[in-house]
Amino acid sequence: MQKKYFTEGLIQLTIFLSLVGVRVDIDSYLTGYYSPLAEINLGPSSAYTQTPFHVLRDTLDGYGVHPKCPELDYFFASRRLLDEVRTLGSPRFHTQLNAWLVHQVSSTGPSTSNNPDTSAGLESTENEAGEASEHLPVRGQDVHCQPNYELAQGPCGAGAFLSEDEVTIKEEEEAVPLTQLADSSTLEHESLLEGITTLSEPDHVPAATDINWNNLLSVADLDVLDSLVTDRLLELDSDISSAISQDVSLHDAMVANVGAFGPASGSVESRTVGQQQRTLLWLESTNSSLSDSLPGMAVGLAALPFASVCNLTGNMTSQGALGDCLDEAVFDQINQLGLEGLDTIDNQLNYLECLDSRAFEDLDSDSGLSLESSYGCPVSPGSSEMSSSSSLYCEEEGGATGYSSEVDFKPSKGIIDRSTMWPPVDLSESVWHDHSYSSPPLLSRPSLSLPCKTEEPEEDIGPQLEERELSRDEMRARAMFIPFSVLQIVNMPVEEFMEVLDSHSFSPEQVTLLRDIRRRGKNKLAAQNCRKRKLDAITGLEEEVERLQAQRDRLLREKRLTAKTMGAVAHQFKQLTRDVLSRLRDASGRPLNPERFTLQCGANGRIAVQPIRQPAVTTSAGKKTDKRKKEKKQ
């Protein structure tokens, strides 16, 4: 009930904001509530690592992923099922508020109806923006009307940035045809402009003014906003109903309605979630650039675009393809603007650090070698030594412990200060060697960690990390003062491994241990892959057995049916033959005996009557005649 009232309030607020020129979209509050990020789960096993899933950062939907990756299949299957479930007509209350900012460019001058054919929507937009600008304290400047992050967190913020970029686009539209818009398609912009301008009226076209949305944002507290709304309502009091009736494009104009606007718009949760999702959006559209500037983050958040995509696809049912395309363009433009600046990057980095650690905890790997990168992450002290091919070489050996001829080291909790002995992993230098049947640990992390970020306090991370038991090889390596983690040792290329052996002047025991660790790690992965292949083979064989059994049953049924049909046909033929023969007469005028004659259909289509050959010709009389012939010869 509260949500219903809240939703209605949001709708009203949306209308008000739209009337003052603020593009507002409320959607998928519930969608955000049931965040797909929480529903995108991991695959059944995350054990098989070393896959370069960081390349996924450039593939929004994960296309091009290693075809053997079962986890991704599970991921996409889950996402597809999720979308299908959402399309079943469950009640959706679009309660998330995404603020769209309408911008007026002063340089273009008042956009009158001189050019109605090309810029009708633009005209309306400018009109509306001009109306909004009447209430702004500063004229002739760009006003960044970003109605604070309580209203526009994450994607909402993205929506605000979009409007900034839309300004640029509109400026371009003044000079160039619509078909020459920069990055986004013309359709997207036109649709966007149409959506923006549905509430505008040509009668209220003021002189064009630049609206500094940033300034507006700076003053975008509720008081100012309320004043704007009030003034605007006074102006358009009589037109509210019509405006509401025209406000059909709010929904379409939504950028990325990730659940950022919770019931407590100013609460920490909503802010956090919004920040996360803003990060998601940012990452989604700047995969390439981000990977250049922040490669580690790009690697660590290779799955974030999936989360965003999932959320977007979840909204596709209500928004259509336009919203998706719009999102694509919007994110690119947002990222090009770089409005967030270093603060955004810092926030994202901080978020990613927490995100990675949390995700790694959640993804408690069974196989150890693959997914343990967060537990202290012992790594080479010199990242340069590990170079670009080094991976997340942290290991957990949570499973069984086989015997070993070497000295076993019992895990000693908290004895070794990992922070000093094992520098943190540089994710930017991570390379996952692709062995078949690999899973994306990095890919999966955000999906799990995102919903957990606000659920558990961060102070729990430290003790968990410290209490984490080390694998035996890890303990051996540390006991031998080997400055590399097991995962590093295992995953580094052989050339690099040789260089490490040569350049560190290890003792023979250390070299032996290093080789053993590498061999065991490789073999561990191989065993995992082998077992998975075996299971897959068993599964495939079982499926084939079922298929063959079904085929056999079908063929047996067909055989029985065919035999039955053949019997019926033979009976009909026999009846027909009797009927025909009974109508025929021999040379003496007697009817033919159906038992002694039959009908033969020739190749030329002619039907002939042939006597039935008696097989038992060799009677006693015949034998007698043969004997007589022999006697005559003698």
Place this chain on the structure above:
DNA sequence: AGCCCCTGTCATACC
């Protein structure tokens, strides 16, 4: 306690 499953490890063959 026994069973079953999972996992790590070793040995071995193969590439």
Place this chain on the structure above:
DNA sequence: TCGGTATGACAGGGG
């Protein structure tokens, strides 16, 4: 020859 992979076998842990 060496490194890596594949796989059967064994052992241990855990449900």
